[in-house]
Structures are given as C-alpha cells and as structure tokens.
Amino acid sequence: MDGLGVPLATPFDDTGDVDHDALADLVAWVTDRGVDFLVPCGSNSEAELLTATERAAVVETVVDAAPTDTPVLAGTGSPGLRETLEATERAAEAGADGVLVVTPFYYKHDETDVAAYYREVADAASLPVYLYSVPKYTGHALVPETVASLASHPNVAGMKDSSGNLGAFQRIRAATADEAFDLFVGSGSLFAPGLDAGADGGVLALANVAPERAAEVAEHHAAGDDDAARAVNRSVVELDHAVTAKYGVPGLKAAMRYRGAPAGTVRSPHRPVDDDAITVLETLVDDAL
Numbered sequence: 001m002d003g004l005g006v007p008l009a010t011p012f013d014d015t016g017d018v019d020h021d022a023l024a025d026l027v028a029w030v031t032d033r034g035v036d037f038l039v040p041c042g043s044n045s046e047a048e049l050l051t052a053t054e055r056a057a058v059v060e061t062v063v064d065a066a067p068t069d070t071p072v073l074a075g076t077g078s079p080g081l082r083e084t085l086e087a088t089e090r091a092a093e094a095g096a097d098g099v100l101v102v103t104p105f106y107y108k109h110d111e112t113d114v115a116a117y118y119r120e121v122a123d124a125a126s127l128p129v130y131l132y133s134v135p136k137y138t139g140h141a142l143v144p145e146t147v148a149s150l151a152s153h154p155n156v157a158g159m160k161d162s163s164g165n166l167g168a169f170q171r172i173r174a175a176t177a178d179e180a181f182d183l184f185v186g187s188g189s190l191f192a193p194g195l196d197a198g199a200d201g202g203v204l205a206l207a208n209v210a211p212e213r214a215a216e217v218a219e220h221h222a223a224g225d226d227d228a229a230r231a232v233n234r235s236v237v238e239l240d241h242a243v244t245a246k247y248g249v250p251g252l253k254a255a256m257r258y259r260g261a262p263a264g265t266v267r268s269p270h271r272p273v274d275d276d277a278i279t280v281l282e283t284l285v286d287d288a289l
Contacts, residue, residue, distance in 0.1 A: 001097070001157070002036070005036065006038060006207035006208055007203055008027070008040045008042070009044060009249070010040070010267075011264025012264045012266065016267055020058075029261050030208065031070055033215065034215025035207055035215070037071040041059060042132075043205075046249055049270075055090075060095075072095070074094070079104050080104070092127050098128040098157060103140045105139070111145075115150060118150050118153075119150070122154075122156050128158075130184075132160045147176060148176055151181045158182030158200070161186055163186075166197065173197055185199045185202045186202070188202070188204040188205060188206030189240045192230045193230070206239065206243065209252065213232060216232050238287070239281075239285060243281070250266050251281055255281045255285050
C-alpha cells in the first residue's frame with residue numbers, strides 16, 4: 001500500500017447517527033480528487049466516539065463504496081487486546097485490506113509491553129497490521145528500535161507515524177530499510193519532507209479538505225520535482241494546522257462543508273466551531289486552493 005491515504009471523516013446527521021449515505025458520497029468525493037487509499041475509523045474519523053458495531057458498519061460502508069482499485073485500511077485499535085482483535089475480525093469480514101492499530105492507550109505501558117501487544121495482534125490477525133503512533137492522543141510514541149523489532153514480523157506490514165517528529169521518522173525509515181515495510185507520514189505539514197525522507201506515502205487529515213493539493217505534493221515528488229512538492233506543501237501548512245492542531249475535528253468538518261464535501265456534523269462531546277473560526281477556516285481554504 002502506498003500513495004495518499006485519508007483518515008476519512010465520519011459524517012453524522014443532526015440526530016448524531018452515522019450518515020452512511022453521506023459517508024459513501026465522501027468516499028467518492030475524496031477518491032475523485034486523487035486519494036489512493038481510504039482509512040476509516042482513524043483519529044479524525046471520531047472512531048473513539050463510535051460503538052464497536054458502528055465502527056464495523058462504517059468500515060463496511062467504506063469498503064462497499066470504494067472503487068475496486070482503492071484499498072481500505074481500517075482503524076481497529078482499542079486500549080485492550082480483545083477489543084482490537086474483535087474489531088480486526090469485523091474489518092476482515094467487511095472486506096478491508098489491512099488494519100491500522102493505534103498504540104494501546106489510557107493506561108501507561110512500556111515499550112516491551114507495547115511490542116508484545118503488537119506481536120499478539122499480528123499473530124492473531126487475518127489482515128496485515130499497520131502500527132499507528134499518535135502521541136498527541138495516546139501519550140506514547142513508538143521508538144525506532146521497537147518499530148524495527150516489529151517490522152520483521154510477517155504480518156506487520158507498515159506504520160503511520162503521526163508524531164510530527166521528522167528526525168524520529170528518518171530514524172524509523174533507516175531502521176526498517178531492510179524490510180518490506182510501508183511507512184506513512186501522518187502530518188500534512190510534513191508530507192513533502194516525509195516523502196524526501198523515504199516515506200511510502202501519507203495518511204493525512206488534510207486530504208479530507210484539500211485532497212487534490214495533497215495529491216499534487218505526491219505527484220511532484222513522484223516526478224522527481226521535490227522543489228515543487230515542497231512549494232505546494234508550504235501553501236497548505238496553515239490550513240493543515242488549523243484543521244488538526246487549532247480547531248481539530250470540528251474545524252476539519254467545517255472546512256470540508258465549505259468545500260461542499262459531505263462532512264456532516266460532529267458527535268458529542270465535540271461541538272461545532274463558532275462563526276469566527278468558520279471565517280478563519282474559509283479564508284485558509286481559499287488561500288490553499
């Protein structure tokens with residue numbers, strides 16, 4: 001799996017239910033604009049606000065709506081092994097191509113425990129397992145030595161690194177260079193530098209809002225024009241910061257709606273952004289496109 005992935009937003013209707021029709025339309029909206037693979041039930045999907053049954057249904061809708069040549073990498077990680085394995089099996093039954101498993105969170109675990117957990121998941125999973133390091137939400141960043149030890153497992157296929165630490169990313173790339181290991185950058189602001197550093201692609205919240213611009217970065221890099229890739233990336237940094245760090249998922253969905261994407265609303269305890277934030281986000285979208 002490589003190229004541009006999107007941690008697909010989950011549209012909710014005004015009653016707070018998953019809007020599966022809007023979700024299917026969103027799949028078409030992003031894939032028509034250059035996204036190469038889909039990642040439902042990730043951080044920007046509000047996955048931790050979904051029930052286990054809802055998560056399985058979201059994956060099924062995305063698989064059914066995806067073009068035949070578009071892989072689906074389903075987020076299935078939970079704090080505990082049993083929940084993760086159950087979600088992984090449901091994703092397999094729905095037709096996903098792989099699973100993205102976040103580091104176990106809530107309780108603190110050392111690297112030895114986390115590595116053992118991932119081996120248990122990979123041993124039992126019927127789909128390829130991708131590690132997911134997102135310390136912003138979990139408080140735990142996978143270190144290069146742990147990633148290298150897991151990369152040799154026959155069912156560990158790769159990793160999404162959302163640490164935002166380019167130095168650590170480069171060390172992970174070097175540590176896994178001898179393995180068949182797909183390494184994705186998880187920050188839209190670092191997409192071009194990550195590709196320069198050997199990333200196989202990116203899984204970017206930004207691709208929910210401006211998929212064509214993110215795809216343009218990847219296209220320039222593939223063509224060998226890294227100066228152009230970096231220039232495009234610079235043009236979307238402020239938008240990326242706004243929809244990830246500053247306003248989060250509510251801001252992401254507001255920016256998507258401004259573009260006409262079927263984003264739906266957020267689920268409680270999230271709240272929609274206010275009018276001032278909407279004005280800022282709309283200006284940033286206009287500047288980035």
